[in-house]
């Protein structure tokens with residue numbers, strides 16, 4: 732299993748619920764380490780650039796509004812198979828379909844306010860990490 736990096740975002744709903752610590756605990760207890768961390772308030776335009784791949788989807792406008800509605804915590808997670816492992820810990824995008832015990836099952840309210848984002852491939856992880864972090868700010 733390769734050591735990988737992936738991007739995680741704790742979304743505005745989970746930041747507002749004060750569950751940052753619980754979410755990071757799950758990452759750490761399952762073999763992922765925080766290699767970089769940044770709390771920021773995205774503008775709608777910045778959220779739009781981050782989610783540009785979804786620009787043609789009907790939910791794009793709502794997604795950009797939501798992701799700029801409050802602070803987010805962006806993190807680089809590092810560990811064996813980090814991309815897949817992070818997505819397993821998050822659970823399905825729609826919390827109604829998320830397996831019990833996953834972050835979204837426990838903390839998400841809806842498909843929009845779904846607590847966390849995680850890169851879906853190693854290639855997209857590299858692009859998403861560079862959106863938030865300079866190489867010098869990522870520790871191994």
Ligand code: CMP
Pocket residue numbers: 785790794824842843844845847848849
């Ligand atoms: P995320 O993993 O951050 O990637 C894109 C986000 O769009 C997704 O989580 C959801 O919060 C949001 N979204 C809203 N509606 C949908 C949908 N029908 N399919 C996928 N993502 C959606």
